[in-house]
Amino acid sequence: MQPDFFARKRMNSLLFCGLLLALTVIAVLITNYNVIKGFTSIPKAAEWAFNNFYPDEKALKRLPVIISSLTETVLVSIAATTVAALFALMFAIAGSHTTGTGGVLGFVSRSIATVFRNIDVAAWSMILLISFGQNVLTGYFALFFGSFGFLTRAFTESIDEVSSSSVEALKSTGAGYFSIICQSVIPSCIPQLISWILFMMETNIRQATLIGILTGTGIGFLFSLYYKSLNYSAASLIVIVLVLAIFSIEAISNYLRKVIL
Known part of the structure; x- marks a missing residue:
């Protein structure tokens, strides 16, 4: 054999x-x-x-503008991730086999999450460009929708992994639905939820650069502007600043994981 x-x-x-x-x-x-x-x-x-492709003295004078665009990109990414996490948690609770009520509500919750998860952030940007045009709001909603779909799936799996014994114990004592969720389910899986949120935040900051090229905002648009105008020195400075920012954010995220988790 x-x-x-x-x-x-x-x-x-x-x-x-x-x-x-x-x-x-x-x-x-x-x-x-x-x-x-x-x-x-x-x-x-x-x-x-x-x-x-290297920064020169003239490009360094544009550093304040680059930092300002990078700050905008980071803040939009963080805002989209945190708000999406709140909605994802509600949908995950409704769609989870551990906490969900089942029936139509659970099916609708999982179906919505599946649709949003399977549409890429870049596709969301192109779809939303038709309605909102090139602005920060388009990039925000694109990141929000992509984060919502991914986090709903991740949160649902994290909640499903929670031991059902504690849930059954609270039910036997006559605890209400929201009491079970707040006192048993969420405290048990909060480390995984925070880890997924931090991961999504890191991912969104990377994706926001590409989204900015489509939506005409943030550090992505600034890079596209400099590159298309053949200002390679300023474009290279953006790349260096962006790489340093990503490494810094990842280091902060890893530190938070160690402290919180």
């Missing part, structure tokens, strides 16, 4: 690799992509970046 099992596993792996290779070749042929030229152009691209 063992040799047959490993033989089938190797055969499945070979079939998968062969299928992947075939799809790659088909994609290259359809798109007329020059593989050799693509790889040989990497050194030239690195040389160009080394010679042109």
